[in-house]
Amino acid sequence: MASWRLLRPFSSRLFSLPMSPIRPSQPARAFTRTNITPSPTKTDTFVELAQARRTIYKLGNDSPVPDSKIEDLVHAAILNVPSAFNTQSTRLLVLLHGEHERLWDVVIQIFEGLVNSGAVPETTWRNQTLPKLLGIKGGVGTILFYEDPAHIQLFSKKFALYKDHFEPWAGHSNAMHQYFLWTALESLGFGANLQHYNPLIDAPVAKQWDIPSDWKLVAQLVFGSPEGSPNEKTQKPIADRVKIYGKL
Numbered sequence: 001m002a003s004w005r006l007l008r009p010f011s012s013r014l015f016s017l018p019m020s021p022i023r024p025s026q027p028a029r030a031f032t033r034t035n036i037t038p039s040p041t042k043t044d045t046f047v048e049l050a051q052a053r054r055t056i057y058k059l060g061n062d063s064p065v066p067d068s069k070i071e072d073l074v075h076a077a078i079l080n081v082p083s084a085f086n087t088q089s090t091r092l093l094v095l096l097h098g099e100h101e102r103l104w105d106v107v108i109q110i111f112e113g114l115v116n117s118g119a120v121p122e123t124t125w126r127n128q129t130l131p132k133l134l135g136i137k138g139g140v141g142t143i144l145f146y147e148d149p150a151h152i153q154l155f156s157k158k159f160a161l162y163k164d165h166f167e168p169w170a171g172h173s174n175a176m177h178q179y180f181l182w183t184a185l186e187s188l189g190f191g192a193n194l195q196h197y198n199p200l201i202d203a204p205v206a207k208q209w210d211i212p213s214d215w216k217l218v219a220q221l222v223f224g225s226p227e228g229s230p231n232e233k234t235q236k237p238i239a240d241r242v243k244i245y246g247k248l
Ligand SMILES: Cc1cc2nc3c(=O)[nH]c(=O)nc-3n(C[C@H](O)[C@H](O)[C@H](O)COP(=O)(O)O)c2cc1C
Pocket: 053, 054, 055, 056, 193, 194, 195, 196, 230, 231, 233
């Protein structure tokens, strides 16, 4: 019951509440929070999911879920991740199975051209880049994160005061989509890693999957069955990275 009450528009929530505790000077926000019960369990789960999200490079194509679950997650990300002024400029391209492999064949082909032209040393290619790309290609899918500049420019014109902020804000929102999906895919049992082969691959990818040429590719999230362990991760001291004042 509490949850459907929270989903109703603010005005109907306000009018459905008893009159006595409402004082005109009271901030409206106070009423919107009354039905939320703090849940340590949900918070623990959230933190556990954040801890479980790691970078896994060696991936297999043994999917723990049907593809419809991946589609549901992608829809949940696009519907629930916030954007500045509700810009909604992030775009997602999801490539699964054969289409995922096709993407990484495109990347391998581009690199072979760079090796042939001498731009990438043969030894680096053979010992580092190719094994990494083959590990990635072995996965189940890739989500490509784009920004649609038309929607960012629209808001820059509409809100001149913030015009220079919309592009970085779009980047922030795009990164939130990446983090949402990275963590959510791990929660389904996938391993994942985040890549940035843009802008090297932008044009051939746009051509292959009919992507508008002005969309800007930001990142590629690769996922599959985890076949390796995450690398050891060192942490800088929390005290150097967090300041808290006013703690009771
Ligand atoms: C914004 C961002 C960009 C990253 N770019 C790459 C990348 O281009 N290639 C790559 O292999 N890993 C990339 N990573 C993965 C990081 O190296 C990795 O997250 C970090 O070392 C911490 O390890 P963890 O993910 O296991 O916690 C990126 C991570 C972030 C957050």
